[in-house]
Amino acid sequence: MNSIDRIPISKVERASNLVQTGAKVGVNYLKYYGKKLTSSETDARTKLNQDNAEDIYDGLKKLKGSALKVAQMLSMDKSIMPQAYVEKFSLSQFSVPPLSPALVLRTFKKYFGNSPHDVFDRFEAQSVNAASIGQVHKAMKNGKTLAVKIQYPGVANSIGSDLALVKPIAIKMFNIRGKDSDKYFQEVENKLMEETNYNLEIEQSMEIVAACKHIDYLKFPTYYPKLSSEKILTMDWMNGEHLSEFTAHDNDQKDLNHLGQALWDFYMFQIHTLKKVHADPHPGNFLVSPEKDLIALDFGCMKTIPDSFYIPYFELADEDNLNNPVVFKEKLFELEILIPTDGKNEIEFFTQMFHELLSLFTEPFQQETFDFSNKVFFQKISNLGEKFSKDTALRKMNGNRGSKHFIYMNRTFFGLYNLMFDLKSKNVKINNFKNL
Template sequence: MTDFPSSKYERGKIFAKTGLKVGKNYASHYLKTLTGRKSEKADVNKKTAEDVFGEFTNLRGTALKIAQTFSIDQGFLPEEFTEVMTQAQYSVPPINRSLVRSIIRRELGKYPEQIFDEFNSEALAAASIGQVHKARLSNGQPVAIKIQYPGVRDTISSDISLAGSIFKRLAKNGDQFDDYIAEIESTLMKETDYIEEGKSINRFHERFASNGIVTPEWIPELSTERVLTMSFIEGHHLKEFLETDPPQEERNHFGQLLWDFFHQQIRDRSEIHADTHPGNFIFTPDKKLGVVDYGCVKSFPEEFFINYLKLLPVHLQRDEEEIIRLYKELDVLKADPENNKSEKAIYEFCKNYGYTFALPYIEDEFNFGDSEYKRIMAGYTKNAPITNGPRGSKHFIFTTRVHLGLYHFLMKLKAVVNTKQSREIVDEVISEFHNEQKEAYS
């Protein structure tokens, strides 16, 4: 267990130390190339990533959240950097017990043992901006308590500025980098307000707490902006589930629940649970899918959302004229690919990657356990010609996080899912939008 550097001064020193390490690593690499000594760029990328990860793990908070966001195959950091930073989702040390007790006393007015019949001082999970403990109320109800690390919300702006300068150094041609960073900052401000997360929990509970999905229930009287108490969902996360060597039938069952949950959110044209990684889903003993952590909930601008959905049918139809138009609308292409060599390379990559991404929707069911499909998807994310800088609307940060996270989850699960209805949902939503537009202008 570790202490937490909460002051801007303490955090600034760590950021400065990180920036110095990054600069020294690449300066040393350049010097070796000048003197004719061999120095592999992949090695320096990996060393730099490990240095940044080590320091950001101590910082937690915004710094680590940026690392998490950029680790989901965003395509504009070096591959070695992405591989190391993916650890940010799983390797965060918890804060010490005395600090946990003092945070609860400050926020709820009493120490945890005075509020709960039982309180487990060992964290169930520790993430970038907070950690979760299990407790029991006086009526016997088990609850989960999320405790925010001290000073996280107060240091968001300064952390974003300092961390952004480090990441910008690693992402060349990052003309849109500032837009991406601003989007992350805006999302973090909402994610660090646990009252808002509690309200999101309630809204998702009303929408999905049936038909195979189970969600927590918010307990507002034991919650503040920095402490969140909710009902506890029993079950296994993906890693624990796979360790039981489950039969294919169970893999398919849970995979279908996750797939349908994702597409029902599309059908609602409302908020999206925008953090699809294994730690946020629980396989319950009664074969339901538990969906937890509602800090990152997104509502996308309608024009972007519909254009994003349109990518599916136009890739399936191989309608290149419409694909180019959508890529321009979504700011993926900056110029006509026929008249620009670099844009042509980006277009060809995105077109073929988009088609590969659309493959699960071609037939009525798809096997995400297909090793060849997994190999092809990995090949695209590792060999993108757009790794020199962010491309496309800033909203791609979270659509990529959700959609690619879904595919990675299902590939680890090796689930076979029925996709016919989901394909129809996408078509219906697009058609519904166009009908509304016609009525509005008639």
């Protein structure tokens, strides 16, 4: 994979890059209209999605940072994005063009004050893993093999301007409008800013390790604050395969089951006991060790769950509440899915829509154990997402629905469900979260 010698940092450069990408997308649409004349709508649309996904991803990966992070977030929701986008954008999770060795050395010295060769006994300037906000290098010190994560130059300073450029796309795609829509973009901006603070990530990582080390088959690296800074993070090098690589093999079902149980227990303990959750569950943040333990990495994106959201959110996972029209509607108002200015039509529409959605999405919580290899369950989720994306009535209404906390909680559950399905784990003990 070709390395990058510089990253566009200024607002003008980054905006120019996105304009060029937009022009390519425009050409793709011209090709699409021409292809419709000689082939089926399905074939023409498939080709359009493939071309657009390729061009948009190529543009974003040069920018890195928050622009690429948004693509990563979108790739996690397979019910919304066409498959071509999911496949291409998912590369942003752990496989993008790295910085060149020369730029790595300059960046490290700028952020740490010393050359990496003065800090470590050995440092490999060629990265082993590049993602949206930073890339990882292998190093040695005092006989220990280490992973050193270096943040890309200019990432923190470009978050606000990047999101301003992406905002029109998000508004069109997710039908977000109205005077309160800024609260969603502010939530994303705040979380992205936190992810650029590696001092905070070290603190959060050590907190999670201490709290979750009791979970069976779950391992974590040790973190080294003295070898880290706001833009440099050093931890143990962990041997293993990325989860997506591991699941591509023909694995023993027993291994898949205990890995899935470890993953589920990890998330349920965070959500229901810590009230703070690792809100970035994608394959690039998990490894499977040679001993078939699950290794959790990268705690830069942590979402604190306030009781004002947690209580009504999980009360709607209770089957009795789901089937009680009065209680159900009351909780929808508490979660800002229904709003005081809604008329009769809006209340009926969104109550029915979210009852259908939540009845399906909370299905695992209604059982003692759940089979996450069940293709029917996940096909229902996909079909429901497709149904809502095509709903003309929904497009005419204000799609600006729900508490700002939904953004990262939904991201957490979509990501977790996708990982559980990839593992094809069976007989996963769900646990009664009321008793956790």
